[in-house]
Amino acid sequence: MMLEDFMDKNKIRADDYITILFLINYLVFALFFRMEAFLSIIIYPFAALTITGVLKIISAFNKRNTEGSNINKVLFGVIAIIFSVLFLFLILVQPNITPNIIISLISFPLMVVGYAGIIKGILVDIYSVKHRIISIIVGTSTTIVCLLGFFSVINNFLLNIAALSLVFLFTILSRAALYLSEYGLSLINFKNFKLFLYIISDYLIYIDRNGNIVLSKIE
Numbered sequence: 001m002m003l004e005d006f007m008d009k010n011k012i013r014a015d016d017y018i019t020i021l022f023l024i025n026y027l028v029f030a031l032f033f034r035m036e037a038f039l040s041i042i043i044y045p046f047a048a049l050t051i052t053g054v055l056k057i058i059s060a061f062n063k064r065n066t067e068g069s070n071i072n073k074v075l076f077g078v079i080a081i082i083f084s085v086l087f088l089f090l091i092l093v094q095p096n097i098t099p100n101i102i103i104s105l106i107s108f109p110l111m112v113v114g115y116a117g118i119i120k121g122i123l124v125d126i127y128s129v130k131h132r133i134i135s136i137i138v139g140t141s142t143t144i145v146c147l148l149g150f151f152s153v154i155n156n157f158l159l160n161i162a163a164l165s166l167v168f169l170f171t172i173l174s175r176a177a178l179y180l181s182e183y184g185l186s187l188i189n190f191k192n193f194k195l196f197l198y199i200i201s202d203y204l205i206y207i208d209r210n211g212n213i214v215l216s217k218i219e
Contacts, residue, residue, distance in 0.1 A: 014123045018116045025115075029108055033150075036104045043091060043105055046084040053080030058197050099157040106164055107146040113171055114142030120178065128181035131174070138174040142167040 030037035056077035060070040092102060117139025121132040145167045149160050176196040177187040185192045 008124065008126050010124045010126070011120075014116075014119050017119050017123070018112070021115050021119075022112050025108070025112060033104055036101055036108070039091070039097075039101070040105060040108065043088060044109065046087050047109075049080050049084040050088075053077040053084065055197075055200075056080070099160075100152055103149045103152075103157065103160045103164070106161075107149040110164060110168060110171070111143050111146035111150075114139045114146060114167075117142065117171060117175065117178075126182050127178050131178045131181040134174050135178045138167070138170050142171055 026037070029040075054077065056073045060073035060077070091097070117135045119139075120127070121135035121139065124132070127135075145163050148154055149164060154160050154163065173187065176193055179196055179199050180187055180192050183195075185195065187193065187196075
């Protein structure tokens with residue numbers, strides 16, 4: 001079967017809207033926050049490398065088999081994390097990088113994630129209604145906190161970081177609960193969080209004819 005056979009059309013439509021919103025928002029971001037937009041070209045790829053390193057390590061420990069290649073994944077993950085974190089640290093401690101710039105650089109991608117939560121909550125009806133509503137609420141709250149950070153409404157760096165960290169945590173939990181609801185699973189059993197990690201990594205998850213959840217590696 002083709003990959004498209006397992007993909008919900010509303011998921012694809014939601015992803016298209018998210019991509020369009022991302023592009024529009026980045027153009028606005030580049031227009032009003034030119035320094036931040038320039039730095040984002042350098043910083044975001046290395047931030048993505050850090051996340052990739054984490055996912056590689058998680059993937060190595062979560063795989064059902066224990067092939068030797070898992071060791072390579074762990075090594076790659078550790079090296080990627082160390083290298084990217086050191087590089088980001090060296091960039092962000094430069095004298096011309098102000099706290100407001102750092103807050104804006106954190107707020108932009110998080111705000112896009114907030115938009116994604118709202119759009120997925122509205123459009124993707126295969127998720128449970130309760131978790132769709134929670135996703136919309138958390139996505140809206142995330143967007144508001146990020147906008148406050150952009151315009152320095154909260155004139156305190158640590159308070160901004162704390163607020164962004166809090167909405168990020170709620171975003172992760174609400175997104176995990178949303179995705180798991182497609183399979184009738186709850187985040188109350190925190191062991192199900194491992195399945196969420198599969199969903200956001202390189203695995204296709206679907207239910208077979210016997211009602212079992214099947215993990216399929218996307219090559």
